Amino acid sequence: MAGTTLTETVLAELAELEDPKIREVNEKHGDDHGVNLGKLRAIAKRLKTQQELAGQLWETGDSAARLLATLICRPKAFTRDELDAMLRDARTPKVHDWLVNYVVKKNQHAEELRRAWFADPDPVVASAGWALTIERVAKKPEGLDLAGLLDTVEAEMKDAPPRLQWAMNHCLAQIGIDHAEHRARAIDIGERLGVLKDYPTPPGCTSPFAPVWISEMVRRQHAG
Structure with a gap:
């Protein structure tokens, strides 16, 4: 697709993985995404580390995109204030947990x-x-x-x-x-x-x- 950015391509891929049944289960735990986490991890493995893309995915506010962002970012690239702002903005349990465990714990x-x-x-x-x-x-x-x-x-x-x-x-x-x-x-x-x-x-x-x-x-x- 002409003019499509990598961020848009990834968001479209995540949208295709959306499963209403998974979302229903997750919503019982306060989460708001319907993507199988195994499939999401497979996307992360394919993309490898991409700090700029991770930032763009985070900025969308979409939970599945933010989960993916925690897997492809460079944890040590964030400043203290950036992580503080991200944590305060991460209100769903899974995004909060992954941000703490996969990013903050590895940051200086x-x-x-x-x-x-x-x-x-x-x-x-x-x-x-x-x-x-x-x-x-x-x-x-x-x-x-x-x-x-x-x-x-x-x-x-x-x-x-x-x-x-x-x-x-x-x-x-x-x-x-x-x-x-x-x-x-x-x-x-x-x-x-x-x-x-x-x-x-x-x-x-x-x-x-x-x-x-x-x-x-x-x-x-x-x-x-």
Whole structure:
């Protein structure tokens, strides 16, 4: 097609992959895209890294395009302020998660953003700060106040909005799994608060209820 840009071509390809049934399932989780993520990843693999295209796809505001953008961008090419603006604009769960996991975590400003977002009054932004904190708990806990994190979880998780609550709960479980000296307290907090205790868990999957999650992961570590 004469005059068609690469961005337009990619958007047309994503539109062709739109599946109403996938969209219906995703909408139950607060997402607004209907593209099979395996097929979307295949497009990303074909396109490889293209920072300019990624920026143009992000600017469309379309969730499928933004998911693709997180896969083909150069994470280290973004400034701190660009990532902050993108995170605040990424309101659907999947786009938010992929931006944090595939872009922000690989960026040189990740720690600075973690500290800024952690205490943000917007619970969705704060959940990104907690997600980055979970990464620190698991991989680089030096300098983190784990007892202080447990204090915050104990005081705030019960009444936190869903996405922030989920991130806090994950942090609680991660502390219990990775840090034996805090395990008993993490399990006790989970038991007393009861957050996600009744979460429907498919067969073969681990419950997100922190005491069960911690116990199962520790059991697997010892079994391995």
